[in-house]
Amino acid sequence: MTVATRPDHVPPALVRDFDFHRDPQFRTDPFRAFERVRGDRIFWTPADGGYWVLTRSADIRAVLRDTELFSSDRVSISATPVWPRRMIPAELDPPEHGRYRRLLLPLFSPNAVAGMDSRIRHECVRLIDRFRANGSCELLTDLAEPLQNKVFLDIVGLPQDQADLFRKWKRGLMQAADRERRKAAGADLIAFFEEQLDARETAPQPTRRDVIAVLLESRVDERPLTRDEVLDTLILLFMAGLDTLVTVAGFSFRFLAEHPEHRRQLAASPALAPQAAEELLRVHSIASVSRTATRDTELCGVRIRRGDRILAATSLANRDPREFDAATEVRFDRPANRHIAYGAGPHRCIGSHLASRELAIILEEFHRRIPEYGLPDGYRVRTGGGALASIEAVPLVWRVA
Amino acid sequence: MTMWITVDTSVCCGHGRCAAAAPDIYRLDDNGYCGIESLELLSGQEDAARAGAASCPERAIRIADRRLGPDPAAAS
Numbered sequence: 383m384t385v386a387t388r389p390d391h392v393p394p395a396l397v398r399d400f401d402f403h404r405d406p407q408f409r410t411d412p413f414r415a416f417e418r419v420r421g422d423r424i425f426w427t428p429a430d431g432g433y434w435v436l437t438r439s440a441d442i443r444a445v446l447r448d449t450e451l452f453s454s455d456r457v458s459i460s461a462t463p464v465w466p467r468r469m470i471p472a473e474l475d476p477p478e479h480g481r482y483r484r485l486l487l488p489l490f491s492p493n494a495v496a497g498m499d500s501r502i503r504h505e506c507v508r509l510i511d512r513f514r515a516n517g518s519c520e521l522l523t524d525l526a527e528p529l530q531n532k533v534f535l536d537i538v539g540l541p542q543d544q545a546d547l548f549r550k551w552k553r554g555l556m557q558a559a560d561r562e563r564r565k566a567a568g569a570d571l572i573a574f575f576e577e578q579l580d581a582r583e584t585a586p587q588p589t590r591r592d593v594i595a596v597l598l599e600s601r602v603d604e605r606p607l608t609r610d611e612v613l614d615t616l617i618l619l620f621m622a623g624l625d626t627l628v629t630v631a632g633f634s635f636r637f638l639a640e641h642p643e644h645r646r647q648l649a650a651s652p653a654l655a656p657q658a659a660e661e662l663l664r665v666h667s668i669a670s671v672s673r674t675a676t677r678d679t680e681l682c683g684v685r686i687r688r689g690d691r692i693l694a695a696t697s698l699a700n701r702d703p704r705e706f707d708a709a710t711e712v713r714f715d716r717p718a719n720r721h722i723a724y725g726a727g728p729h730r731c732i733g734s735h736l737a738s739r740e741l742a743i744i745l746e747e748f749h750r751r752i753p754e755y756g757l758p759d760g761y762r763v764r765t766g767g768g769a770l771a772s773i774e775a776v777p778l779v780w781r782v783a
Numbered sequence: 784m785t786m787w788i789t790v791d792t793s794v795c796c797g798h799g800r801c802a803a804a805a806p807d808i809y810r811l812d813d814n815g816y817c818g819i820e821s822l823e824l825l826s827g828q829e830d831a832a833r834a835g836a837a838s839c840p841e842r843a844i845r846i847a848d849r850r851l852g853p854d855p856a857a858a859s
Binding site for chain 1: 799802813814815837838839
């Protein structure tokens with residue numbers, strides 16, 4: 383999208399130069415880059431067609447909760463749209479949204495996730511043991527990504543032997559700058575999903591409880607889901623579920639590698655991992671979601687016109703000093719950590735409990751085995767901004783006895 | 784004094800933070816949403832209940848010396 387001209391209802395005093403897709407500051411630390419706008423409560427940027435940005439937790443939560451006034455219908459403020467239809471259920475509004483979301487909730491509930499703990503832990507330990515004696519690893523490709531691929535393929539109900547292909551499509555779809563490569567990756571992925579769905583329809587596996595089984599068996603409005611609806615859901619899970627935990631794990635280990643005191647806290651008491659995971663999620667909140675005003679209204683004392691888009695960056699909410707004491711400090715023992723790294727309101731991330739547990743397991747098992755480590759001397763981690771902040775590689779080195 | 788927790792289930796979005804802080808008090812339903820609307824606390828549960836309420840990002844949980852509700856008659 384292009385740079386917009388300021389519409390008449392936007393006061394010139396509220397226009398800021400803000401571009402979370404292209405601003406070079408997001409290439410080293412997206413969360414700190416967001417903090418540059420902390421002084422404003424709300425402002426408008428002409429980037430990507432023009433949109434409003436909120437900076438306070440209370441305002442962001444209010445917008446995310448008010449689904450009637452602020453719609454999710456195809457609003458991603460994105461430089462690179464990847465899917466031609468609405469993704470289900472993220473881009474549906476209530477009550478339609480709930481009819482689809484409800485189908486998947488039992489698979490991702492805290493109880494369901496607790497039942498996966500030992501399998502995730504076992505795989506995590508297996509992966510760590512593969513590189514432990516080497517004295518080095520790349521956190522994303524050696525640990526977080528293969529672990530997340532396995533967990534994802536398992537819960538969705540896809541064959542494990544396709545993990546390498548999946549990685550290729552993911553790269554093509556989410557990281558490729560050129561449109562043709564993205565299109566090709568998208569087409570390959572859809573063909574793969576179609577093939578899997580055909581196979582499951584021909585030979586149902588009644589004992590399996592995975593996403594595909596649920597989508598194929600469920601009814602919405604007293605009818606089965608259409609093939610398009612199933613695909614629109616799988617694509618969303620792919621986009622939202624495959625890379626996000628890997629990214630947060632990457633940012634978390636970058637932080638721990640650079641902060642020996644926090645690292646030693648975890649190594650000394652690995653049981654601290656669940657709380658540490660939530661705090662690391664708070665300060666590394668990668669998701670920025672957007673909404674569209676469904677009618678003319680007022681927000682934070684500013685006139686908003688129907689059709690205006692609003693960016694709700696969870697990083698800004700979770701580092702808001704009005705909401706958190708010492709908001710930019712990382713405190714593993716922070717009481718009542720009511721962060722919204724997973725969003726808020728009805729669209730809150732459905733995989734949150736799974737992601738939190740995976741991150742806690744990674745933190746716990748890694749520090750049990752490798753308590754002291756760092757980034758290679760002089761290494762600079764590269765990151766990216768956008769609707770989901772990204773991190774390129776987190777190489778870690780340690781001494782082998 | 785008897786204390787009550789009241790959960791606005793229409794606001795609950797399934798963060799599950801209440802149950803993480805106080806699993807014996809805030810039981811989640813099969814979908815991961817807070818499964819209680821109101822509950823009389825046992826003596827000694829107050830601190831855990833408060834920690835759970837303070838953890839709720841949606842501010843859905845209230846604690847009072849009586850049962851609260853949208854209907855004033857129910858609060859008495």
